[in-house]
Each structure stands twice: as structure tokens, then as C-alpha cells.
Amino acid sequence: MGRELKGLEDRVLDHYMFVTKNNNIGVIVGNSHTDFFYIGYIKYAATNKDTIWCNSFLCYERVIKIYDPRIVHEHTYWKIYIPYYGSEVPIIPSHIVKHIYDPKRRALEILFKCEDDLECTASSFIEKLYGAGISQGIGITGSLLPKIHNPRYSDLDFIVYGVREAINTIEFIEENPSTFQVFSEDRLNEWIKRNAEMNKIPLEAARKLYRRWRRGIYGGKEYSILYNNGIYSSILNKPEWRTLGKTKIIVEIEPSIDGLNYPSIARISKWIYIGGIVPRGDVSHILSFEALYIPLFFEGGKAQVEGLLQYSKVLDEYRILVGVKEYLGRIMPL
Template identity: 30%
Template sequence: MGGAEGLESFWEEVETTGSSQPFRRPGSFKDRDYLETFEGLVFCVVGEVHPPNRAFAYLKYVLSEGGARRVLRFYSGPHVEETMQMLEARYPEYLYDDEFSGLRFPAVPASKVKAHYKPEEKVKQIVEAPGDPLEAKASRLVRLLSESSGVPQASFGITGSILLGVHHPAYSDIDLTVYGLRESLRVREALENLYRERGEVRRLEGERLRRWCEEKARLHPLTLGEAGEIYRRTWSRGLYEETFFSIHPVRADWEVGEAYGDRRLKAEGIVEAEATILDASQSIFLPALYKIGEVKVLKGPQAREILELVSFEGLYSGIFGEGERVRVRGLLERVEKADGSVYRRILVGSRMAKGSDYIKPYPSRV
């Protein structure tokens, strides 16, 4: 699937994000794409910055004659670690030793890709000809969000099980992507207005909210109250016609201001700290990027020039605002840029933290 031909034939409505440039360059790997290998492994791509001829991605499904078997049980660091152990034992060629961080990550070689599933192509397909009731519902949600926000349908995608065609029409969720910062902010505003109308688009509440909070508190170092506070701040997860949906903003390729190898990272240990959010404009993406200041390290290595808070845990994307004080536990990293400048950042979602990291509002409101 995909490639330059697919890009050229994609909708008459050009897939742009406030520019004449397409949001996807031919051949690029984007966050929430899926890659199927010749062995029947299915990976979900993470972010837009990748090594040459590879894509950073986590293993989610294994295909067989009996269908798709989900091997990533939950979205959390320890569960991703389980899939990495499986790759280590059976498919080590999918693990990549990253010279710029000194760490090992799953990264799919381009030569191993049998099929590249692109969310924007699946949206076009289901809007034109939905194959079952869930696809029809997803197409209605895309139309509603497009009409409410003024963002063209060509700037949306659908990911997850529907993208792969392995969904259950009665039980699966709807996972959408939106391409471009401006487009994502417009969809967020439209969605918040739809929540207030309390029509077919609603926030979780009651028993469904309780179950969501219990799951997050089980998977992350959060109390039930803290999980509830995180959901209160979350705009991108709700219900449409009683089906759970999520929205995942993705940078347009021309918005990605970094290339692989621009920075060299060195882990310096786990820290607990307090910090003030200075800039949250890039926090809605994955990884979420917050510029921070007034950092006070409470535990772990002491350091100056801690300028960024980065999260690969989507739970913390886009939920903290400028001027807000937060508590964080994560991996302190030394960052050396290509121009020789050095600063530090705190990373949430590292293997080293083993699921013990977090970002919480401070002082806690719960």
C-alpha cells in the first residue's frame, strides 16, 4: 500500500495543512502508521524522526491464518518491554542499536515492510464505502469533526484496528489522526464545543469513566483521583454514538524541525522534580514536548539547564498549560546538539524508568 502513486491519486482535495506542501512526503513514515512485515509482524510507527531506511515502531499484532493476535496487551512502558523481549528472542533484526542515545529500540527495516498502512488512505476508503457499521460510524465522526472544525477530511486519518481491517464491528474503538498543528488545534476547539452540546459526542462519565480511571491507575503510578484529574484535562478521548474514540494529532512532515542524528543523548539517571511549563505548543503530539523552567530537582542527579520535558506516554500529551507547575519523575538526559550546544531534558516513557515515571499537576488538585 501507499508510495508516490498513492499520494498522487489521493483525493482531488489536496492533502495540505495550511500550506501548498503535502503533509506526507512520498516514502515517509509517520506517527500511527502501521507496518506489516513479511513474517506477519505488525508494528505501529512512533513519531516522525527515524534512522535511515528504518522506522521506530512498537510491535502490536502477529498475523497468522487464524487472524490477528494482539501481543501488546496495554499501552504502557512495561507492556512494550514485553514485546521487545519477544523480538529479542525470535526476531532480533527488528531491534536497533541507536548510536545517538546508546539505547536499543524496535525499528523496522524498510526492506522488511510488506505493507505500509497509511491512516489518510483508510479514511478516504471508509468515507466513500464503509464496510461495516463501525466503519460507517467512524466516517460519520470524521464528517462531523470536519464540518465542525473547517478542517478538510483529507487532513484526517484512521488508525488502530480499523486501519488494519482487524476490528470487531461491535466492540472496537475509533482511533483518528489529524495532520498538522493548526488543524489539530481547530479540531480540539470543535470537539470541546461538541462536548458542551452533549449530543452524540460526549465525554466519559459514570461507570465508563470509573473503569477508565481504574485502568490508568493500574498501568501507571497514579491514584484514582489523579487519573480522574488527567481525564478532566483530556480533550482527545470520548464517546461518539456510545463508541469510545480517540484523536491523535500528528505533525505534517514540513512541521518536523529535526532530523535523525541532530542530537546526541546520554542518560544520567532517574530524577524527581518540579517544573513550570513555559511553552506547551508542541505538547499535543507524540512525543509530547513541553518547554520548562524553574526546575527544582528533588531526587536524583542534580543538573542545570533542564529545558525540556518530553513524554512518549500519550496520557500526558496536551494536558498541561503555560505557567502551570508540574511534578515529574523521569529519565534525565544530557542533550548535545549538532552545533555543540548542550542542555538537559527529562524524558517520560523510557525503558530505564520501567513504568515508574509520570507527570502530575502540582500542587495536586485531588
């Protein structure tokens, strides 16, 4: 469901999608943007060829096949250095955006009328959450959002906005393992191997990061769920962080709802230096652009972290940045 940009009510949030004036489709990243540009990237490019992603007028080829900041950076024309991230990030100028796709509006549309098997499975998924009292904040993303999905090949991609809604969704999925099923052993091993290779972590570390409330099987279809607090902010009003270099520490992560957002924040209660640049003060948190680590950040635990050490003069704090094109880093649950 497309809509024109009008004002404050159209403030975009993480995993909203958009169509540009030349009919390419992209994804919004995070909740912090400006009136002049959105942090995001083009995921699908319009093409004259037949592909599996089509609507009534056009077909699309997937430009970004897997989310890797280096690949996204390579395929993005517009980039800008963001002081808050201390990193160059992909952006989409607001003047080239023709329509915004709102995940919550699309979920309501599918709930009231599904037009194919995939939409009907998505509708059933949403109905289950509604039946559990989770009636706000549920959104649909992925290829279902701009209606270019293929019922045979596409998966179910959801996002839940709001803190209470996120907690309730996680609890409901955990309490209903027969409805929201774990991956098969073969699929789980495939997922573990792929994520271990992409993030350069041991297989067992990747295994520890799998959760049904993030990924599983519903109605015979694979699903993924992201979570978001639903709060917009201006990226220009956030403090600057300066990168000092690579560091490696062992941390104790406190359980925190901030871990569910994207980019994700892990609150650190204790840390031990291992190597690289030495922090000259307390390391307050980790900021990660890699969604794999969300369960660890949300639930807490011990981990080894390799990333970019950053310092904010305004806050007089240190943090570690993970998952950016300058240095991917990695986090291994211990």
C-alpha cells in the same frame, strides 16, 4: 489501504501502520526514522486460529495488548540504541516491510464508502469534522486502518496531522459536548484506575489528565484521538543525549503545541530540584513516550516529574526522559 514504498512521498509518520513480508502488522512510533529502519513494533501477529481481528485472508492475535515500553521491548526482535533518545528502542528494518497503511488515505476511503457499522460511525465522525472546516489531516488508525477490525468489539481510533488541524479539532470537540461525549462515570473510573496503576500515579492525578478531545464516546462507540504536526525528520540528524541517572523535580510547564506530538515535549519555564541526580544547568524540557501526559504538556501547569536526567553536549542543555524501558518514571499534575 496498503501501498508499496516508493520514495519521499512515502515518508512515514506517527501511527502509520505496516505489513511485513510474513504478514504481521505493526505500528510506526513518532515522525523520526531512517531509510534503513522505522522506529516501531509488531502489534498483530498472523495466526491460524480464529480471533476477533480478521480480514478476508487471515486472522490476527494481538501481541501488544497494552502499550508499555517494557512489554514492547520484550516482544520486539529488532532493537537499537538511538543517541537522540539515549535509549534502546524497537525498530522494524525497512526491507521486511511489504506495505504501508496511510491513516489519511484510509479515512478518505471510509468517508466515501463505509462497509459496516463501525466504518459508518467513523465516517460520520469524519464528516462532523469536515463540516467544521477541518478537511485536511484526519486519519484513521487502530484495527480499522489495516481492515482487521471487528464492528462489535473494536473502537474508533483517529489521528489528526497538522498544527492548525489539531487546534481546530480540539476546539470543535470542546464546543460540542453533546456530540463528543464524556465517558460514563463507570467507564471514566475504570480508565482512571487503569492509568493510575500503569503509571504509578494517584487516582486524582490520573483524573486530571482526562480530556474529551483525547477520549470519549461518539455514536455509542468509544473513540481516541492522537495529534501530530505531520513533519518527518531523520532520527540520524538529531543531537545525542546522554543519560546521567534518575532525577525528581517540580516543574512549571508552558502551554505548547509541541505537547500534542508523540513522543511529547513539555517546555519548562521553572523547576525546583527534589531528589536524585542534580541538574548542573537549566532543564529545558521533558520528552515523554507516555501519551497520558499529552493534555498537561499541551495546556501547561505545575507537576512533579520523575524520570531520567539527560544532557546534550551539542546543545548544552538538560532534559528529562519519561516512559522508556530503562525507567518509566512518572508525572503527577499538582
